[in-house]
Amino acid sequence: MALQNSISNITRRVLLAAAASAALALPAIADDTIKLGLVAAMSGQSAKSGEAIVRGLSVAIDEINAKGGVLGKKLELVVRDDESNPAKGVVAARELVQREKVAALFGGLDTPVSMAIVPFANQNKVPFMGVWAAGTPITRNGAPENYVFRVSAVDALVDKALVAYAIKKYGAKKPGMILINNPWGESNEKGLKAALEEKGMPFAGIEKFQDADVDVVPQLTRLKESGADVLFMVANVAPSSQVVKSLDRMGWDVPIVSHWGPAGGRFSELAGPSGAKVHFIQTFSFAGTLSPKGEAVLAALKKKYPEIKSLADVTPAVGIANAYDAMNLTALAIAKAGSTDGSKIREAFEQIESYDGLIKNYKKPFSATEHDALTSNDYIFTHFKEGQILPLTN
Amino acid sequence: MLLISAIVTGLAVGSMYGLIALGYHVTYVVSNTVNFSQGSSMMLGAVLGYTFAIRLGWPLPLAVAMALLLCALFGLVVERFLVRPFAERGSNGWLMATVAGGIVLDNIVLFTFGKEPRAFPSVLAQKPIQLFGAGVFPLQLVIPLVGLGITLALYLAFNRTKVGKALLAVVQNKDAARLMGINVRVAIALSFALSTALAGLAGLLIAPLFSIHSDMGTLFGIKAFAVAILGGITSASGVMLAGFLYGLIEALVTALIGSTYTQIVAFSVVIAALAVMPNGLLGRAAAKKV
Numbered sequence: 290m291a292l293q294n295s296i297s298n299i300t301r302r303v304l305l306a307a308a309a310s311a312a313l314a315l316p317a318i319a320d321d322t323i324k325l326g327l328v329a330a331m332s333g334q335s336a337k338s339g340e341a342i343v344r345g346l347s348v349a350i351d352e353i354n355a356k357g358g359v360l361g362k363k364l365e366l367v368v369r370d371d372e373s374n375p376a377k378g379v380v381a382a383r384e385l386v387q388r389e390k391v392a393a394l395f396g397g398l399d400t401p402v403s404m405a406i407v408p409f410a411n412q413n414k415v416p417f418m419g420v421w422a423a424g425t426p427i428t429r430n431g432a433p434e435n436y437v438f439r440v441s442a443v444d445a446l447v448d449k450a451l452v453a454y455a456i457k458k459y460g461a462k463k464p465g466m467i468l469i470n471n472p473w474g475e476s477n478e479k480g481l482k483a484a485l486e487e488k489g490m491p492f493a494g495i496e497k498f499q500d501a502d503v504d505v506v507p508q509l510t511r512l513k514e515s516g517a518d519v520l521f522m523v524a525n526v527a528p529s530s531q532v533v534k535s536l537d538r539m540g541w542d543v544p545i546v547s548h549w550g551p552a553g554g555r556f557s558e559l560a561g562p563s564g565a566k567v568h569f570i571q572t573f574s575f576a577g578t579l580s581p582k583g584e585a586v587l588a589a590l591k592k593k594y595p596e597i598k599s600l601a602d603v604t605p606a607v608g609i610a611n612a613y614d615a616m617n618l619t620a621l622a623i624a625k626a627g628s629t630d631g632s633k634i635r636e637a638f639e640q641i642e643s644y645d646g647l648i649k650n651y652k653k654p655f656s657a658t659e660h661d662a663l664t665s666n667d668y669i670f671t672h673f674k675e676g677q678i679l680p681l682t683n
Numbered sequence: 684m685l686l687i688s689a690i691v692t693g694l695a696v697g698s699m700y701g702l703i704a705l706g707y708h709v710t711y712v713v714s715n716t717v718n719f720s721q722g723s724s725m726m727l728g729a730v731l732g733y734t735f736a737i738r739l740g741w742p743l744p745l746a747v748a749m750a751l752l753l754c755a756l757f758g759l760v761v762e763r764f765l766v767r768p769f770a771e772r773g774s775n776g777w778l779m780a781t782v783a784g785g786i787v788l789d790n791i792v793l794f795t796f797g798k799e800p801r802a803f804p805s806v807l808a809q810k811p812i813q814l815f816g817a818g819v820f821p822l823q824l825v826i827p828l829v830g831l832g833i834t835l836a837l838y839l840a841f842n843r844t845k846v847g848k849a850l851l852a853v854v855q856n857k858d859a860a861r862l863m864g865i866n867v868r869v870a871i872a873l874s875f876a877l878s879t880a881l882a883g884l885a886g887l888l889i890a891p892l893f894s895i896h897s898d899m900g901t902l903f904g905i906k907a908f909a910v911a912i913l914g915g916i917t918s919a920s921g922v923m924l925a926g927f928l929y930g931l932i933e934a935l936v937t938a939l940i941g942s943t944y945t946q947i948v949a950f951s952v953v954i955a956a957l958a959v960m961p962n963g964l965l966g967r968a969a970a971k972k973v
Contacts, residue, residue: 507688555801
């Protein structure tokens, strides 16, 4: 009796499982879509970055689908939250590839998460498009067949651009560094040192600080005493504002050239009026005179997301713009490949001739040796003014 | 210049650690237990103050009073549900329960208050004043004064008032205290309310110098506990003194040796000091006074 019961239980379970998998498999066959996966931080401190990426990707997908999609199929976005956790990111990437059968993966803000997905993408021959994380080795990963592409800044290039800007704008002779004490700060410490060495420039000092430091005056005083004439800053929005407030207290009016950390939140509110002194790097800004493409994307964003009322709400603009261009480039690659086969898409990426995008007019954006579509010429310097990120003319 | 600014910075930051550490002291001397969610209580004070004063536009004194009241209420909840059920059975479960309570609170605030750090401006933290050639915000001078004032008040309350003596009697011998007509449960509950209110006050005072977010209190809570132990958790003045010392060590190490070594040196000093003085700076002396 007991045995019979358990056997019938097992049969029932098998039947249920079969039915469930059939049900799951059905939509993939039934509706003719090409699925694209996003693994990004949708919760936690960096949730706003994930939201921006989804918006950029979705507006691009709507546009592409309105024109008939790719290979006669509509594009569909499948989003997974990595909670800024590398292990969760890999699990999500695997699930998207194996169960959802996505044609390509998109990545989020966190360099460690992207770094964890890179080997998985290369082994499984799935194109992986970075739209935010700037870690240099994400695209320069040394794989013989590199499936990783990026439309975003690259730390190594950002550091060169920061140094060039400090020299050109402020005539810097002996800059100092104030860096957050984590792997991101460390990667930029290397990059900045290399960029300075290239120019044959000395530096006044390198100081680290913590996320929870209320007062950065001791570190800044050391840099001041050793004669720093410009500060390079690498930190997220809250710690960056602690640096600005500490400078205010010291009464030290020194130019600050920063990585894009301040763009991630309400920097004007946190840092006060002196926040406007911080000049930071971006790949795109919706402020000022926009190209017709920029106007069109902004209008589409406002229509799709009614909570966007002013330019202050289209933040962080880099996430939206990078994602928008990355999706369009991916669609072009799939169309060129003529299939959703990973290896064919990878080859097609490297053969894209041109794409007139939001950030720039891309000419041969990718090649066998260059998987980053943006170069240091595409970076712009911006600052916060009354809650808005405005481009600076230099 | 380097030295003076480091000393001013160190004293101001140190007094914040001291204020939160006083909260550990208060519950410890009354009940031999500690609320490990003090860092979260500090965050709660800042978040509530911000919500009332900035989002709802209440007048500042009312916002502060309400925030402190709710922090005290949180202390009562912590004691009733996270400490009492364990402590009365003689279990040490309250250790983990209060840690967990803090994490739960941090996450509730993350969902309700939001993910973005916000600013709580104050007129006392806008224009720096010059002090021996180093710039400080007036608020940075107010915080040590508040810390010293509360230390003195606690000392007087525990040593000179009937209620204070009654509270101390509780920890010495619960049964004897009960026989003397002291309501032990109320005494312990009050000490928890006082301790979270102190942490909330620290949060409100630090807020304009910092940014408000759900995990702003985590590191403060840990450092403040180190300070409480260093000072001798049984002595209010020891705890406050240790706060100043710890802040000074942090600032001086950063200024003189470099920020890479700050945490290593500061926590090593705590360990070394405890090896030499197992009861903390003033711990034993205060125990004798009682």
